[in-house]
Amino acid sequence: MTDTSAPLASRRRLPVSILIGTGLAVVIVAAAVLAPSLIPFDPMRMAAGPRLAAPSFDHLFGTDEFGRDLFSRVLTGGRLSLGIGLTAVVSGLAIGGLIGLVAAFAGRLVEATLLRIIDVLYSFPDTLIALALVAFLGPGIENATLAIAISLVPFYARVTYGLAAAERAKPYVEAAKLAGIHTGRLVRVHVMPNIGQSLVVMGTLGFSSAILSAAGLSFLGLGVQPPSPEWGAILASGRNYINKAPWILIFPGVAICLTVLSFNLIGDSLRDLVDPRRKDRS
Amino acid sequence: MTPDALTLDNIRKTFSSGGRVVHALSGVSLSVGKGETLGVIGESGSGKSTLGRIAVGLEVQSSGKLFIDGERVDDMSAVMRRRRLRQCQMIFQDPYSSLNPRLTVGHQIGEGLYAAGVSDWREIRSTVADLLERVGLPRDFADRYPHEFSGGQRQRIAIARALAPGPEIVVADEPVSALDVSIQAQILDLLAEIRRENRLSYLFISHDMAVVARLCDRVAVMHRGRVVESGPIAAVIENPQHPYTRNLLDAVPRFGRRRTGRKPVPVDLPLHGDGDRFVSVGEGHTVLQASEDAAAG
Amino acid sequence: MTSSGNPYLTVRDLTVSFQGKGGEFHAVDRIGFELDRGEILALVGESGSGKSMTSLAVMRLLPQAARMSGRITIAGDDVASLPRRQMEDVRGARIGMVFQEPMTSLNPVLTIARQMTEGLIRHQGLSRKAALAAARSALDDVGFGEPDRVLSQYPHQLSGGMRQRVMIAAALALRPGILIADEPTTALDVTVQAQVLDLLVDLKSRLGSGILLITHDIGVVAETADRVAVMRHGRIVETGATDAVLRNPTHDYTKALLASHLTVEKALGLRPAEKGAPSRS
Numbered sequence: 001m002t003d004t005s006a007p008l009a010s011r012r013r014l015p016v017s018i019l020i021g022t023g024l025a026v027v028i029v030a031a032a033v034l035a036p037s038l039i040p041f042d043p044m045r046m047a048a049g050p051r052l053a054a055p056s057f058d059h060l061f062g063t064d065e066f067g068r069d070l071f072s073r074v075l076t077g078g079r080l081s082l083g084i085g086l087t088a089v090v091s092g093l094a095i096g097g098l099i100g101l102v103a104a105f106a107g108r109l110v111e112a113t114l115l116r117i118i119d120v121l122y123s124f125p126d127t128l129i130a131l132a133l134v135a136f137l138g139p140g141i142e143n144a145t146l147a148i149a150i151s152l153v154p155f156y157a158r159v160t161y162g163l164a165a166a167e168r169a170k171p172y173v174e175a176a177k178l179a180g181i182h183t184g185r186l187v188r189v190h191v192m193p194n195i196g197q198s199l200v201v202m203g204t205l206g207f208s209s210a211i212l213s214a215a216g217l218s219f220l221g222l223g224v225q226p227p228s229p230e231w232g233a234i235l236a237s238g239r240n241y242i243n244k245a246p247w248i249l250i251f252p253g254v255a256i257c258l259t260v261l262s263f264n265l266i267g268d269s270l271r272d273l274v275d276p277r278r279k280d281r282s
Numbered sequence: 283m284t285p286d287a288l289t290l291d292n293i294r295k296t297f298s299s300g301g302r303v304v305h306a307l308s309g310v311s312l313s314v315g316k317g318e319t320l321g322v323i324g325e326s327g328s329g330k331s332t333l334g335r336i337a338v339g340l341e342v343q344s345s346g347k348l349f350i351d352g353e354r355v356d357d358m359s360a361v362m363r364r365r366r367l368r369q370c371q372m373i374f375q376d377p378y379s380s381l382n383p384r385l386t387v388g389h390q391i392g393e394g395l396y397a398a399g400v401s402d403w404r405e406i407r408s409t410v411a412d413l414l415e416r417v418g419l420p421r422d423f424a425d426r427y428p429h430e431f432s433g434g435q436r437q438r439i440a441i442a443r444a445l446a447p448g449p450e451i452v453v454a455d456e457p458v459s460a461l462d463v464s465i466q467a468q469i470l471d472l473l474a475e476i477r478r479e480n481r482l483s484y485l486f487i488s489h490d491m492a493v494v495a496r497l498c499d500r501v502a503v504m505h506r507g508r509v510v511e512s513g514p515i516a517a518v519i520e521n522p523q524h525p526y527t528r529n530l531l532d533a534v535p536r537f538g539r540r541r542t543g544r545k546p547v548p549v550d551l552p553l554h555g556d557g558d559r560f561v562s563v564g565e566g567h568t569v570l571q572a573s574e575d576a577a578a579g
Numbered sequence: 580m581t582s583s584g585n586p587y588l589t590v591r592d593l594t595v596s597f598q599g600k601g602g603e604f605h606a607v608d609r610i611g612f613e614l615d616r617g618e619i620l621a622l623v624g625e626s627g628s629g630k631s632m633t634s635l636a637v638m639r640l641l642p643q644a645a646r647m648s649g650r651i652t653i654a655g656d657d658v659a660s661l662p663r664r665q666m667e668d669v670r671g672a673r674i675g676m677v678f679q680e681p682m683t684s685l686n687p688v689l690t691i692a693r694q695m696t697e698g699l700i701r702h703q704g705l706s707r708k709a710a711l712a713a714a715r716s717a718l719d720d721v722g723f724g725e726p727d728r729v730l731s732q733y734p735h736q737l738s739g740g741m742r743q744r745v746m747i748a749a750a751l752a753l754r755p756g757i758l759i760a761d762e763p764t765t766a767l768d769v770t771v772q773a774q775v776l777d778l779l780v781d782l783k784s785r786l787g788s789g790i791l792l793i794t795h796d797i798g799v800v801a802e803t804a805d806r807v808a809v810m811r812h813g814r815i816v817e818t819g820a821t822d823a824v825l826r827n828p829t830h831d832y833t834k835a836l837l838a839s840h841l842t843v844e845k846a847l848g849l850r851p852a853e854k855g856a857p858s859r860s
C-alpha cells in the first residue's frame with residue numbers, strides 16, 4: 001500500500017554466477033552430447049597409444065594403464081554421468097514430488113505420518129542411502145541409478161511439501177476449494193503452476209548431488225563397472241597410478257568438480273531469483 | 283416461515299498453537315436471513331475471520347451446530363457437506379494473494395463452473411464473460427492475468443469468482459479494507475447491487491463501522507470471541523448498549539471533533555463468562571449482560 | 580500557523596522521479612511545504628499519490644533508482660549537502676520517523692531496551708545507564724505506566740498498539756524537533772488508533788514536537804491536524820488550515836476526497852429505506 005513499491009519494480013540484473021554456471025553447463029552438456037563425433041579414439045580401445053602416456057597433442061588428456069585415450073574416455077564418461085544424474089533426478093523428483101504433494105493435500109493423518117518418515121530419512125546423507133541401497137540391490141549402472149534416485153526422494157519430498165504447504169494456506173487455493181474443485185485438480189491446475197518453477201530449481205541443485213553420488217558409487221566399484229568410462233570408475237582405476245600418471249585422476253576429477261560447480265551456481269542463483277519474486281505485496 | 287440462510291448455534295473454536303490454547307470463539311450464535319446482510323465487527327483477534335471461515339467450511343468448529351437453509355450440515359458426510367457448502371462462497375481481504383497469479387482470470391472464474399458440472403468450456407467461457415460484465419469489467423478481460431489489474435479490479439474479479447458456483451450465501455472478510463476510499467465505495471455499491479439481483483445473503487466482516495453501516499441490515503459486535511451486542515444497524519449505532527460498542531463508535535474519527543491529547547478515562551470492559559445471557563433492549567436488539575456472580579468472582 | 584522566522588523543516592520545489600518504461604515518472608512533482616515545532620501538518624492523499632516518497636526524501640532515504648531535485652532544509656541545514664555521517668545524526672536527533680507496520684521496523688529477537696538504547700548510545704554518545712533512563716522517560720511520555728516491564732519485553736509480546744507506541748517512543752527518545760509519522764495507525768484497530776492519535780496530539784502540545792502526519796484518512800486529519808496538504812499524482816493540490824480546507828474545499832479533488840469519505844452517519848443516511856427498516860434521512 002505504500003507509494004514506494006511501484007517504481008521500484010525495475011528490471012533486476014542477472015547475477016554473474018548464473019552466467020558462469022550456464023556457460024560451464026552448456027560446454028559440459030555439449031561435450032557429452034557431441035562426444036561420439038568429437039572423440040579421436042574409441043574409448044574402449046586398448047593400446048590406442050602408449051600406456052600411461054602424459055598429455056600430448058595426440059592424447060590431450062594422456063592415456064591410462066591399458067593405453068586407452070583418456071580424452072575420449074572422459075568425454076564419453078560425461079554421457080554416462082550426466083545420463084545417470086538426469087535419470088536419477090527426474091525420477092527422484094517425480095516420486096519425491098508426488099509424496100510431498102500427497103503429504104500436503106491428503107489430510108492431517110497422512111500428512112503427519114509421511115512427514116515423520118520423510119524427516120527420519122532426510123536426516124541421513126543421501127550418498128549414504130544410495131550406498132546402502134546398492135549394497136542391497138547389487139552393483140551395476142541400473143541399480144546405481146535407481147539407488148541414487150531413491151536417495152533423492154526424501155529431499156524432494158521435503159522441498160515439495162514445504163512449497164505446497166505454503167501455497168495451500170493462500171486464499172486463492174482456499175477459494176478454489178470452496179468452488180468445489182476436487183483435490184487432484186486443485187493440485188494439478190492451481191498449485192503446480194505456482195511451485196513448478198521452484199521445483200525445477202531444486203532439480204538443478206539435486207543434479208550435482210546425483211552426479212557426485214554416481215561418481216562415488218562407481219569409484220567404490222558399486223556403480224558403473226570397470227571398462228565403461230564413467231568418471232568415478234576412471235578415478236578408481238587411476239588411483240594406483242597416482243604418482244606415475246596423475247592425469248588419470250586429474251581430468252575426470254576436474255570434470256566432476258566443474259559439473260557440480262556449474263549446476264550449483266545455476267541452482268543457487270535461480271533460487272535467489274525465484275524466491276523474492278512476489279514483490280507486489282509487502 | 284422460511285428458514286434462515288445461515289445459522290450458527292453456540293459455535294466454539296479453540297486453536298492450540300505451541301502448547302497454548304487459544305479460544306478464538308466462545309459460544310457464538312447468530313443467523314443470517316435470506317437476502318439479509320449481517321455485519322460482523324470487532325477488534326483484531328476477536329474471532330471474526332474464524333467465524334467466517336467456519337461458515338464456509340474452511341475451518342471446522344470445535345463444538346456447536348451449523349445450519350444452511352435450516353438443514354444441519356456439520357453432521358453430514360464429508361461429500362454431502364462439501365456439496366452443501368458450495369452454496370457458501372467467500373471474498374477475501376487481500377486482493378493480491380486471493381487470485382492465482384498463474385491462471386488467467388477467466389480460467390479461475392471458470393473453474394467454479396467446471397466444478398459445478400459444466401464441462402463444455404465454450405459454455406463456461408461465455409458465462410465467465412457474463413460474470414465479468416456483471417461485476418463491471420469488460421468481457422475480454424478473461425484472458426488476462428491477475429498482475430495486470432489494480433486492487434479494485436482484482437476485488438471485482440474475486441467477486442465474479444465467488445458468484446460462479448451460484449452461491450446463496452457470501453462471506454466477505456474485510457473485502458474493502460485494502461482499497462482506497464473511492465474504490466471502496468464502488469465495491470460496496472457493487473456488492474449491494476448483486477445482493478439485490480441474486481437475492482444473496484451476506485456475512486460481511488469488517489472492522490470499519492462506516493462500511494458496515496453502509497451495507498448491512500444488522501450488525502453483530504464481537505469482542506474476545508463473543509458476540510456482545512447485535513441488532514438492526516441503526517439501532518446499534520444510535521443506541522449502543524455494550525461498553526465495547528460504545529468504545530468502538532467513539533473511536534471512529536469524525537469531523538467537528540478535535541483530539542485534545544488527554545487520555546480518556548479508561549472504561550472497564552466486562553469479562554464475559556459462559557453463563558452470561560443476552561437481554562433485549564429493543565426490537566431485535568440484544569446485548570450481552572455480565573451476570574452478577576461473574577462480576578463478583 | 581508557522582512562526583515568522585525560519586520554520587524547522589522547509590521543502591521547496593521537491594521532485595522525485597524514476598526512470599520508467601514509458602519515460603520519466605514523477606512520483607513527487609514540485610511540491611513545497613514547511614513545518615514548525617508544535618504543529619501537526621497532515622499530508623493526505625490516496626495510495627500512489629507520493630506521500631511516502633515525500634517523507635523518504637526528507638529523511639534522505641529514497642531508493643537508489645530515484646532522482647531527486649529541490650531543496651530541503653532542516654533547522655537551517657540543506658539536507659542534500661550534508662555528508663552521509665552527519666545525515667545519520669540528523670535522522671534521529673532532528674527528525675524521527677514512525678512507519679505503518681510496527682512489527683517490521685522492530686527487530687524480533689532483541690528486547691525493547693536494546694532497540695531503544697542502541698540509537699541513543701550511537702547518536703548521542705550516552706552511557707548505557709543514561710540511555711536506559713532516556714528510554715524509560717520516552718516510554719513514560721507515550722503513556723506506558725510501567726516502562727521497565729516494556730523494556731524487558733520482546734516485540735511479539737506486545738500488542739499492535741503498544742508496538743506502535745514503542746516505535747514512537749523510540750523516535751522520541753532522541754528528542755527530535757519533528758516526527759514523521761507515515762500512516763502510523765493504518766494497521767491498528769480504531770480503538771487503538773484513537774489512543775495513538777491522542778498521543779500524537781499530546782506530544783505536540785506537551786513536548787512541542789512538530790509532526791508530519793501522513794495518512795489517507797481524512798477523518799484522522801479532521802481530528803488531529805492543524806494544517807493539511809492534499810496530494811494527488813505527486814502534487815499538492817490544496818493546502819491550508821485544516822478547518823478551512825475541510826469546510827470550504829476549493830480544489831475539485833479535495834471535494835471528491837471529502838465526498839467519498841464515509842462517516843457512520845453518512846453511511847446510515849445512504850442506506851436505501853427498505854421494508855420498514857428504521858432508517859434516517
Ligand SMILES: Nc1ncnc2c1ncn2[C@@H]1O[C@H](COP(=O)(O)OP(=O)(O)OP(=O)(O)O)[C@@H](O)[C@H]1O
Nearest residue numbers: 297298299304306325326327328329330331332333
Ligand atoms: N490457525 C490458527 N491457529 C492458531 N490460532 C489461530 C488460528 N486462526 C486464528 N487463531 C487465533 O484465533 C483468534 C481469532 O482470530 P481471527 O483471525 O478470527 O480474528 P479476527 O477478528 O479476524 O482478527 P483481524 O481483525 O485481525 O482479522 C486470534 O487469537 C488468533 O490468533
Ligand SMILES: [Mg+2]
Nearest residue numbers: 330331332455
Ligand atoms: Mg480477520
